[in-house]
Amino acid sequence: MEEKAKEILDKEKIESVAAVEQAVDAVVEPVAPVDAVKEEIVPEDVKNLHPSLDKWKPKTKLGKEVMEGKWDIRTVLQNGIKIKEFQIVDKLLPELGHEIIYIGGSPGKGGGSQRTITKKTARMHKSGRRFRISSLVVVGTGDGIIGVGQGTGKEHRNAIEKAVEHAKLNLMLIKRGCGSWQCSCGQPHSLPLRGFGRAGSVTVELKPAPRGTGLAMSDDLKKIMKAAGVKDAWSRTSGNTSARTNLIKAGFNALKSMNNMKQPFLEKKVEQKRE
Ligand SMILES: [Zn+2]
Numbered sequence: 001m002e003e004k005a006k007e008i009l010d011k012e013k014i015e016s017v018a019a020v021e022q023a024v025d026a027v028v029e030p031v032a033p034v035d036a037v038k039e040e041i042v043p044e045d046v047k048n049l050h051p052s053l054d055k056w057k058p059k060t061k062l063g064k065e066v067m068e069g070k071w072d073i074r075t076v077l078q079n080g081i082k083i084k085e086f087q088i089v090d091k092l093l094p095e096l097g098h099e100i101i102y103i104g105g106s107p108g109k110g111g112g113s114q115r116t117i118t119k120k121t122a123r124m125h126k127s128g129r130r131f132r133i134s135s136l137v138v139v140g141t142g143d144g145i146i147g148v149g150q151g152t153g154k155e156h157r158n159a160i161e162k163a164v165e166h167a168k169l170n171l172m173l174i175k176r177g178c179g180s181w182q183c184s185c186g187q188p189h190s191l192p193l194r195g196f197g198r199a200g201s202v203t204v205e206l207k208p209a210p211r212g213t214g215l216a217m218s219d220d221l222k223k224i225m226k227a228a229g230v231k232d233a234w235s236r237t238s239g240n241t242s243a244r245t246n247l248i249k250a251g252f253n254a255l256k257s258m259n260n261m262k263q264p265f266l267e268k269k270v271e272q273k274r275e
Contacts, residue, residue, distance in 0.1 A: 056087040066091050073145065077173045089168040093141060098164050099223045101136040103244045118156050136245055137163035139171075140227020144188070147171040148224070148252045150245070174228050174255045183210030190232040197253030200246035201239035204254045209234045220244055221251045228255060 058064045063085045065071060073092040076083065083089060089096065104116035122129040132152055137160060140146040147170040151162025177192030178185050190208040197204045204221065209232040215222045217235035225233060241247050 053087060053090055056085075056091075058085060058087070060084050060088075063088055073171070074173065077145065077171060083169050083171065086165040086168040089171060093145075096139055096141060096168070097227070098137050098139045098167065099227055100160060100163075101138060101220055101223060101244060101248055103134070103136045118159055133159045135159040135163045136248060137167050138223050138227045138248065139164065139167040140224075140229070142227065142229040144174055144176050144229055145171055146174060146224060146228045146252070146255070148248060172252075172256060173259070174230075175258050176228070176230055177208070178211075179208035180210045180232075185211055187211070189230070191230060191255075191258060193258055195254040195257040197250040197255070197257055199249035199253060200243060202241055202243060202246040202250040203238050204247070204250040205236040206251070206254045207234040207236075208232075218247070220247055224248060224251045224255070 056067075058067050062071070062076070062081055062083065066088045071092065073089070076088075076092070100117050102115040102117055104119040105114065118133045118135045121132050121134065123132070124130075131154075133154065133156060134150065134152040135156070137149050137151070138146065139149070147167040149163045149165065149167025149170055151159045151164070151166055153159040153162055175192050176188035176190070178187055178190055179192045179194075180190060183190075189211055190213075191206055193208065195206045197206075209216070211232055213232040213234070215225050215231070215233055215235075217225070217233070218237070218241065221235060221237075225231075235251075237247070237250075239246070239250075
């Protein structure tokens with residue numbers, strides 16, 4: 001009973017505080033909260049990048065066969081066939097989502113920097129500065145297929161479109177599993193084993209975690225894992241992780257490293273014991 005009373009008291013307190021805040025807001029001009037300033041805002045024009053399959057005339061053998069409906073994406077990737085036309089992916093995975101990594105930053109009000117979807121770099125020209133806009137994009141199906149791509153252009157939309165196309169050509173199958181010894185559910189909610197990846201100074205280590213752990217990592221790495229469909233994992237990073245391009249590439253490489261590894265030796269030991 002006491003607990004209930006406490007709960008009610010707490011609720012009333014919160015309500016009264018909210019009421020006070022409302023009253024204050026009515027008098028004082030509202031100031032945008034810090035969180036709202038830092039929030040990542042996706043401009044409308046980059047939300048929908050529609051693939052234009054109508055105009056596509058396949059040039060490669062794979063492209064022509066995909067057009068005839070002969071392939072599915074997993075077979076292509078499992079056989080290690082290089083995809084040279086991004087429309088192949090549009091055809092095979094019409095609902096492939098993309099996630100923009102906010103690699104840019106501009107100094108914001110009140111310290112800190114506001115992150116932007118693209119990075120603007122300048123080079124000097126005799127008539128002034130010439131700008132170049134670059135972007136980084138992660139694409140994924142949410143069930144074990146991801147790609148990372150980079151693109152540059154003169155405009156945001158241009159750079160992002162190129163990055164998405166590049167990511168589609170970089171698709172990779174990743175292994176999911178339940179490699180945590182604390183969990184043996186056998187569902188592909190996590191990773192099968194530990195993986196290491198490196199890019200520039202950044203190293204990323206990804207480890208399987210038991211069900212319900214969630215993704216213990218930075219928001220940028222979460223974007224890759226979500227694209228891949230990994231729900232529970234632990235991570236450890238080192239190096240200059242604020243270099244987000246390298247962080248993402250290192251994370252991608254860590255997932256890739258799991259494909260090259262043989263089955264964990266622990267499994268072999270268990271089998272030997274059984275014999
Ligand atoms: Zn599990």
